[in-house]
Amino acid sequence: MTLRAVQVNIKAVDGPAVGRFWAEALGWNLFQPGVTTYVGPSTDLVWPDPVAVGIDIVPVPEPKTATKNRLHLDLATTSEAHRAELVARLLSLGATPADVGQGAVPWTVLRDPEGNEFCVLEPREIYRDTGPIAAVVIDCVDPPAMARFWGEATDWTRHELTDDQATFRSPKGTGPYYEFLRTPDTKTTPDRVHLDLxxxxxDDQAAEVARLRTLGATDLDVGQGDVPWTCLNDPEGHEFCVLAAP
Structure with a gap:
């Protein structure tokens, strides 16, 4: 029994507007099947997508604080010209430059229209076949410990493990990488961005949730009430949800 990542969940005051931004940013399509706004690569709504990790934007009343999210997206590019064009286009769509202490780096750090950080990477061979999202990046204190938890929790294949980084990808070798990077700061506030599994x-959802608890996950109450998904924290407090089968 394992879980698969199906979407990145983003909280937003104006969900449709943030959805439009990400649809334009990724060259994907926008769907509004209900309260949330979903962004995916298919012309018609396909959920879960067999390859890509979609984006689901959930409306909330509270705006983002100045605290940096501990999960962000890295966008892939194919050349320096493509990176420059993409950055210019994202700025025209409402993105803004972000300084998160990155210093002089070859990638560009931006914020979406509601302040969620993301990066536009310089071209890298490893991301040549990921699609527009190169990686889902998660800040953490202990990458090897995160590798143990997430490696058992999910069906991901491990590609790299050091004291500073743990990298996974779908066992199909498609879609984005999942990268746990060591950072000096610890989690202090709830994130605006998390993974949905x-x-x-x-496989049985309740059995999967019980298995995650034995691995070190803990229950999370964000005021969700009676819903068909289960909210949990991983051992470092990163929020994630286990969804019910469609």
Whole structure:
């Protein structure tokens, strides 16, 4: 039994506006199946997408604080000209430059229209086949410990493990990488961005949640009430949800 990542969940005051930004940024399509706004690569709504990790924007009343999210997206580019064009286009769509202490680096750090940080990477061979999202990046204190938890929690294949970084990808070798990077700061506030996971067909959601608790996950109450998904924290407090099968 394992779980698969199906979407990145972003909280936003204006969900449709943030959805439009990310649809334009990724060259994907926008859907509003209900309260949330979903962004995915298919012309028609396909959920879960068989390859890509979608973006689901959930409306909330509270704006983002100045605290940096501990999960962000890295966007792939194919050349320096593509990176410059993409950055210029994102700025025209409402992104703003961000200084998160990165110093002189070859990538560009931006914020979406509601302040969520993301990066536009310089071209890298490793991301040539990921699609527009190169990586889902998660700040953490202990990458090896995160590798133990997430490696058992999900169906991801591990590609790299050092004291400073743990890298995974779908076992199909498609879609983005999942990168846990060591950072000096610790988690202090709830994130605006988190992963949503889904059991594989035939697996039981309740059994998966129980298994995650044995691995070190803890229950999370964000005022969700009676909903068909389960909110949890990983061992370092990163929020994530286990969704019910469609």
């Amino acid at each position: 889904l059991p594989h067909p035939g």
